[in-house]
Amino acid sequence: MSGLPPMAGQHPLLELRDVSFVRSGRVLLDRSNLALAPQGRTVVIGPNGAGKSLLMRLAHGLLEPSTGAIVCRCNGSAAPRQAMVFQRPVLLRRSTIANVTHALALSGVPRRLRRGQAERALARFGLADLAQRPARILSGGEQQRLALARAWALEPEILFLDEPSSALDPAATKAVEDAVNVFHDKGTRIVMTTHDLGQARRLADEVVFMCGGRILEHSPASSFFDAPATGAAATFLRGELVLDPHEPATLPATRR
Amino acid sequence: MNSHDPFTLALSLILSGDPGLFGIIGLSLQVSLSAVLVASLIGLPLGAAIALFRFPGRGVAITLLNALMGLPPVVAGLLVYLSLSRAGPLGQFGLLFTPTAMVIAQTLLVLPIIAALTRQAIEDLWEEYREQLQSMGSGRARAIPTLLWDARITLTTAVLAGFGRASAEVGAVLIVGGNIEGVTRVMTTAIALETSKGDLPLALALGLVLLALVAAVNATAYLLGQASRRHMQ
Numbered sequence: 001m002s003g004l005p006p007m008a009g010q011h012p013l014l015e016l017r018d019v020s021f022v023r024s025g026r027v028l029l030d031r032s033n034l035a036l037a038p039q040g041r042t043v044v045i046g047p048n049g050a051g052k053s054l055l056m057r058l059a060h061g062l063l064e065p066s067t068g069a070i071v072c073r074c075n076g077s078a079a080p081r082q083a084m085v086f087q088r089p090v091l092l093r094r095s096t097i098a099n100v101t102h103a104l105a106l107s108g109v110p111r112r113l114r115r116g117q118a119e120r121a122l123a124r125f126g127l128a129d130l131a132q133r134p135a136r137i138l139s140g141g142e143q144q145r146l147a148l149a150r151a152w153a154l155e156p157e158i159l160f161l162d163e164p165s166s167a168l169d170p171a172a173t174k175a176v177e178d179a180v181n182v183f184h185d186k187g188t189r190i191v192m193t194t195h196d197l198g199q200a201r202r203l204a205d206e207v208v209f210m211c212g213g214r215i216l217e218h219s220p221a222s223s224f225f226d227a228p229a230t231g232a233a234a235t236f237l238r239g240e241l242v243l244d245p246h247e248p249a250t251l252p253a254t255r256r
Numbered sequence: 257m258n259s260h261d262p263f264t265l266a267l268s269l270i271l272s273g274d275p276g277l278f279g280i281i282g283l284s285l286q287v288s289l290s291a292v293l294v295a296s297l298i299g300l301p302l303g304a305a306i307a308l309f310r311f312p313g314r315g316v317a318i319t320l321l322n323a324l325m326g327l328p329p330v331v332a333g334l335l336v337y338l339s340l341s342r343a344g345p346l347g348q349f350g351l352l353f354t355p356t357a358m359v360i361a362q363t364l365l366v367l368p369i370i371a372a373l374t375r376q377a378i379e380d381l382w383e384e385y386r387e388q389l390q391s392m393g394s395g396r397a398r399a400i401p402t403l404l405w406d407a408r409i410t411l412t413t414a415v416l417a418g419f420g421r422a423s424a425e426v427g428a429v430l431i432v433g434g435n436i437e438g439v440t441r442v443m444t445t446a447i448a449l450e451t452s453k454g455d456l457p458l459a460l461a462l463g464l465v466l467l468a469l470v471a472a473v474n475a476t477a478y479l480l481g482q483a484s485r486r487h488m489q
Contacts, residue, residue, distance in 0.1 A: 057387075060391060062387055062390055062391060082391075083391065083392075084387075084391040086387065086388065090384060090385055090387070090388035092385075092402070092406050093406045093408075094405075094406070102402065103392050106389075106392045106393050106394050106398070107392065107393060154392070
């Protein structure tokens, strides 16, 4: 059933309740419910304009929902520590290590601890030798690894990744996927979007399938890929164009 | 070339370290650098705040700031003169015809340049950084120092533009300083006076120094631009 947590019974880490997002009279996300268990790797897939990035930004708190609520429950503390890795990494015009120490400063880490934590994060992702380089002259793959190292230093309980490897070559994509698993092994909740069905199969514990601003499916990866519950998902998995099942006027998904 | 050629005399004034000449140069630098310092301390955070915050009248504020970049120096001088003169609101401090009055007038000229250019640079950078900084928990106020530092190359160019304007203007310092020898005489006012008196060597010597100064400022701005393209995209 769409929107229900596959691991019912566990306390969800993050929950979207009837969340809608309306911009300029258009419903970009329509009354969506989603509950994320504390562990696991969720991959959000769907055609362009389905609302995948929007869902991530709402869940992460970068955008305010028009209606509905986003509820976090995490070990009693009010809000779980979160980090997000974007498709195009946004790096400060500073050295590689300063990008990490600045993030630590923003999250309230005392000054004397920042350098050590940043060095460990860079080393974890193979960037120790580049610590003093200006971050903006790193290669695309190195920049994304730096974005991951910066997120790692923040020790997030949830990590959002929005198409983290769509602009990268296969070797750099492999590095990103390995990094995702490093986070996963540490117990970080992973929520990522991808255009790459192969990547979704490689990484997903569970799949959220979106189309036309709605969450159509939320199910364990094995059952989703073997037997999708909706016709739209089956069409999408066959690599065919998914034409929107709902009124096209309100749905940006039909533009492409 | 005979030794009474004004150009030769000007060079010998510079090379001999003429105290009158260097006193004027020193005061010029002191006044203009002070004005740029004060204008930067106010203009950088002010420009960044206007870039980041939404408030009623923001459009008017931006338009006004941009318009004030072209404020004629004589008008700035007149406004400061009226404020500082005996009958003016700040007359009691007796600042008229002092270097302080000149600093105030030049600050008024430089502040809009620095604030307006900062506003534009920070707004562009915020557009690029917003999601990432918000994701890391940075509010708009906390983003101001981050953005000011990351825009440092552009902002240095803005400050240099402000210094160029301050050191080259004559109208404001002439009105509020009065061109008093040894007290408020700076390069531009001295050039104007010596030329009209016919003392061309001194005027020319000051002109050469001023030209070199402006060239150095522009060369610095150019080199900074090159450096930023190489290292920071």
